[in-house]
Amino acid sequence: MPPLRLRLLIASLLTVAILGALDHTIVSTSLATVAGELGALGHMGWIVVGYTLASTILLPILGKVGDAVGPRSVFLVSLVLFLIASLACGFAQDMTQLVAARVVQGMSSAGLHLMPQTIVARVTTPRQRPRYLAVIGAAFPIAILVGPVIGGLITDYWSWSWIFWINIPFGAAALILALVAVPKLPGFGRRPFDVAGSLTFATAMVALVLAVTWIGDPATARSSVIPFIVAAVAFAGFFVIQLRVAEPLIPLRLFANRTIAAGTALSAIIGVGLFSITAYLPTYFQMAYRTSATVSGLVPIATVFGMLVSNLATGWLVSRTGHYRVYCIVGPALGAAGLFTMSLLPVGLPLWVPMAVMAVVGIGTGAFMSLVIAVVQSAAPRRDTGSMTAAVNLVRQVGATVATAIIGGVVGVGVAALLPSSLDPAALTPQLVHAASTAVQSEVAAIYRDVFAPVFAALGVAYTVGLIAAILLPPGRLSDESEQTPAPSAEPLTA
Missing domain, CATH: 1.10.287 (Helix Hairpins)
Structure with missing residues (x-):
């Protein structure tokens, strides 16, 4: 594509990617308010679960459809459905209506997440891909940084309906931009x-x-x-x-290629190793380090900021040189080192120490977060680009879902087992602990440290598995050729 047209396309895809990512993080801040006003606090979790489940199920299906009919059609239809579902969410009168609309929103968000990556793969060379995928991949860390703040402001000063309706004007602008910028990319025939x-x-x-x-x-x-x-x-x-x-939904035969197998494993490590723990970091620091809710948010912010910077830097460097393997090795090594260090840190240290350590974990994760998608895409046949892009995202999302639930169960059971009988685990809040005596605060801090230490260590082991997968990546360079051709399995990405 001409450079100007390509920049316009990337701007369009980034706008839609941010829109989809923000929708998830904005809603998280307002869950209690939404569920309370609809009189269904007991079913609050389904606002998120319905969305996430629908998105996960549709990923491989839309990947296959995109390969068959072309990614542009799937992308535009997904964007229109997303806007309609956002409108319906804001008008929901009860929890059933809201969850149903969120399911449709989740289904369409799968297309908003997947199709930009597939479109980039179709219009760029393998060498260009890491840089542009890194730009689009920046949507997720940006959404984590600003989404909760925006959601809180909208809920406090407007109405919870606007956390969904805010998508309409931005989405309409993104749709107009997409209609102009996204080229017509033919599919590979109905199968x-x-x-x-x-x-x-x-x-x-x-x-x-x-x-x-x-x-x-x-x-x-x-x-x-x-x-x-x-x-x-x-x-x-x-x-x-x-x-x-x-014609399988996910072509398992392609996993015989070491590059595809190792890249997919690395993607799963991101979901298991970092995305799963991020939600629990504020609680850990409020309890173990006795910080306020606002201050505890600095640690995940440092983590995500490190991820954002590293993601953009490695994408640019790989596009310059074509060499990708070193970043896939260094990234998991940094993540493992940071998480093992977190498992050994005593409580009571200045907050900047764990912030720096978790920033290292974020830097390590960002080094291969978007890169593995480009690597797998470049090793896959063109007719299966969408399916393999969906597979890489799918293992990451499933890994994060399962690991998050496991960590939540481990923390809940572990804390309840170690708490003294004078404290009720069901009613234990940071505010209650901070108002207690110094002795109780110290005891609770030690309990949370003892419970979270093996969790951090286990996630460090997960990154170590990722390091092994990265070492198994065949050496090679991303090609400058615009068309992919079959290559030897030893160096599947060499021009």
């Missing part, structure tokens, strides 16, 4: 759709989300066994179907 694979995958994901949601609640923990079994059987059936059908 038999994997209906059986889609149904088994949807069943598996619904069962898995129910299982990890129930297991964290003592009242439903035993019942979680049934959905876990259903999920295991459905996933087994899904993989059998993918190996046998002519």
Whole structure:
């Protein structure tokens, strides 16, 4: 594409990516207010679960559809549906209506997240790809940094409906820009759709989300066994179907390529190793370091800021040189070192110490966060670009969902087991601890440190697994050629 047209396209894709990412983080600040006004606090979690589940299920389906009919059509339809669903969310009169609208919003957000990456792969050379994917990938850390603040301001000074309606003017502008900027990219022809694979995958994901949601609640923990079994059987059936059908939802045959297999594993590590712990960092520092809610937010901010800077820097460097493997190795190594250090830090240190350590984890993660998508895309056949892009994002999202639930369960059970009988785990809040005596504060701080230390260490192990996967990446350079051609498995990305 001409440079000016390409810049306009990237601006359009970045606008939509930020819109989709912000929708998730803005809503998180307002959950309690929304659920309270609708009289359904007990079902508050489904505002997020319905959105996330729908998005996860649609990722591989939309990836396959995008390959067949072209990513532009899927992208524009997803954007229009997203705006309609945002309007419906704001007008919801009860929790059922809101969750239903959020499900549609989640389905469309899968297209907003996936199609920009697929479009970039179709209009750029492998060498150009890391830089532009890094720019689009910046939407997620930006949304984490500013989304909660925007959501809080809208809820406090306007109405919770506007956390959804704010999407309309920005989305309409993004739609006009997209209609002009996104080129018509032909698909690779209509192919038999994997209906059986889609149904088994949807069943598996619904069962898995129910299982990890129930297991964290003592009242439903035993019942979680049934959905876990259903999920295991459905996933087994899904993989059998993918190996046998002519046009699988996720082409498992491509994982015989070491580059694709290692890159996908690295993507999963990001979800398991960092995205899962970010939500618990503020609570940890409020309890263990006795900080206020505002101050505790500085640690995840430092983490995400490190991720943002590193993501953009490595994307630019790889596009300049074509060498990618070193960043995929150094990134997990930094992440593992930072998380192992967090597991050893005593409480009571100045807050800048854990902030610096978690910033290192963010820098390490950002080094390969968007890069692995470009690497996998460049190793995959062009007709499967959308499917493999969806697979890389899918393992990251599923890893984050499962690991987040596991960490929540470990922290809840661990803290409850160690707390003295004078403190009720169900009513334990940072405000209550901060108002208690110094001895109680010290005891609670030590308990949280003892519970979180093995969690940080386990996540460090996950990054170590990612380091091994990165070492197994074949050496090579990203090509300057505009068309991908089959390459030897030893150096699948060499021009």
